[in-house]
Amino acid sequence: MITKEMLHKELSVGQLSARSGVAVTALHFYEAKGLIKSNRNQGNQRRYPREVLRRVALIKIAQRLGIPLATIHDALHALPDGRAPTAADWKNLSAQWRNDLDERINKLVWLRDQLNGCMGCGCLSMEACPLRNFGDVLGEQGPGAHLLEPSERGKSR
Numbered sequence: 001m002i003t004k005e006m007l008h009k010e011l012s013v014g015q016l017s018a019r020s021g022v023a024v025t026a027l028h029f030y031e032a033k034g035l036i037k038s039n040r041n042q043g044n045q046r047r048y049p050r051e052v053l054r055r056v057a058l059i060k061i062a063q064r065l066g067i068p069l070a071t072i073h074d075a076l077h078a079l080p081d082g083r084a085p086t087a088a089d090w091k092n093l094s095a096q097w098r099n100d101l102d103e104r105i106n107k108l109v110w111l112r113d114q115l116n117g118c119m120g121c122g123c124l125s126m127e128a129c130p131l132r133n134f135g136d137v138l139g140e141q142g143p144g145a146h147l148l149e150p151s152e153r154g155k156s157r
């Protein structure tokens, strides 16, 4: 049970877990990855500022959206220390992540459509199958080597 006094103090990892619904092990993992920070009390126990609750909520949403941890890390580090993410912060981040989600959805739709062409084929051909040799940009230039000599790199055509 959370008392009125506890609402105004820093949170222990157990309290943060109870309030956020995130397992203690996951909170330790977030901290090890630099997503959240704690202070140490006189007994060397972790104490989390209350704004960490909103950061954890943001992390959980981002993970649900499939945002990589490194991206979440960068987003959280772009926010000022010592305060909870604001509605404006969330608006900016959610707009960025919406674009990222759209890109991934479009890629998945493309992959699904290509898979439709593969179903019942079975060729697994490097030349013919778009999924077998996915992302072969140089292959679009025809067979053979296409990489520039090191001395030619960086020169404009």
Ligand code: FES
Pocket: 117, 118, 121, 122, 123, 124, 125, 128, 129, 130, 131, 132
């Ligand atoms: S398996 Fe034949 S086109 Fe992909």
